[in-house]
Amino acid sequence: MTGRAAVLGHPISHSKSPALHRAAYARLGVELDYSAIDVTEAGLPAFMARVRKDVQLGPSWHGLSVTMPLKSAMVGEVDEVRGVARELGVVNTVAFERPAAGTDAAPIRLVGYNTDVAGIVNALRHAGAVSAPAAAVLGGGGTAAAAIAALKELDAPAADIFVRDITGAREARAAAEALGLPVRVRPLEGASAALARADVVISTLPPRAADPLAEELARLFAQGAGGPAGEVRPGVLLDVAYDPWPSRIASAWLEAGGVVVPGLEMLIYQAVEQVRHFTGLHEAVPAEVIDVMCDAVGAPRRVF
Incomplete structure (x- = not known):
């Protein structure tokens, strides 16, 4: 029987996850149909109830990829949250854990993980950022x-966290407290001077939301941050928004001589971990599988 997996979110039509996952399963020889399903936060409980009913009728579901705005809400829809997702309170991956052979009476459990962390770390390391x-x-x-x-x-x-409203950033604040990382929450307006001197900047803003900041950064880089030209050289920027690409902030960063990591890199690496969860692989995903995933979204193949 062909299994099922999907990416959930709203909106979801732009997602590149289906291309990544389908390429991986084809290369692995795994019969797993992966689709994109538009689910709002309000509609998530009803959708997950249907998924649980489907699971009772047969072992069809193998995994769910979870994107915005569902990552926090999914925590309450799974049976268990594991790993760093437990500290973060943010789930982007749901695996369907089946009972061991000989224990068919045990129910299939829905287990939440967060592979975004591995996706960010591996994308930055691939670009040469080994510390921050x-x-x-x-x-x-x-x-x-x-x-x-x-x-x-x-x-x-x-770390400095830059947001439009400094009274917000609830999820980032909670993560920092749970992990013991000191942070300062600062207004996004006027952030350019601090960003220009950072070793690593991670933009999690939606597409085009960083455009005004990009213009400010471009001027700052051109002026050398108020000092001699060339005094300020940007570090590594990971912009998780990958459509449209390059973003304005990525272009400003590149023009100033900085290193830019496209959000597509993060997407690939987090999907690699999801493939492992959805197929039950206990070892690392083979390099040739990662290569075809890169091919599927027009990214350069890895050098291992």
Whole structure:
């Protein structure tokens, strides 16, 4: 029987996850039909109730990828949350855990994970960022929470979180507290000077939301941050928004000589971990599988 998996979110038509996952399962020889399903936060409980009913009728579902705005809400829809997702309170992956052979009476369990953290860490490391002495995050939602965890893994001693409303950033604040990473929540307006001096910047803002900041950064880089030209050189920027690409902030960063990591890189690496969960692989996903995933979305193949 062909299994099922899907990416859930709203809106979802732009998602590249189906291309990534279908390429992986075809290369692995796994019969798993992966689709994109538009689900709002209000509609999530009813959708998950239908999924549980389907699971009772037969072992059809193998996994769910979860994107905005469902990552926090999904925590309450699974049977267990594991790993860093438990500290973050943010789930982007649901695996369907089947009972061991000989224990068919046990129910299939829905287990929540967060593979965004691994996606961010591996994307940054692939670009040469092995540590983050000075770090900043743009945005304060669920993906920002994953960014905080990634910076912790990259040995960042602290981080600045830049948001439109400094009374918000609930998910990022909670993640920082749970992980013990000191943070300062600061207004997005006027953030350019701090970003220009950071070693690693992770933008979790929606597409085009960073455009005004990009113009400010471009002027700052051109002026050398008020000093001699060339005094300020940007570090590594990961912009999780990958459509349209390049974003304005990515273009400004590149023109100033900085390193830009497209959000597509993060998407690939987090999907690699999802493939492992959905297929039950206990070892790393083979390099040739990652290669076809890259091919499917027009990304360069990895060099292992």
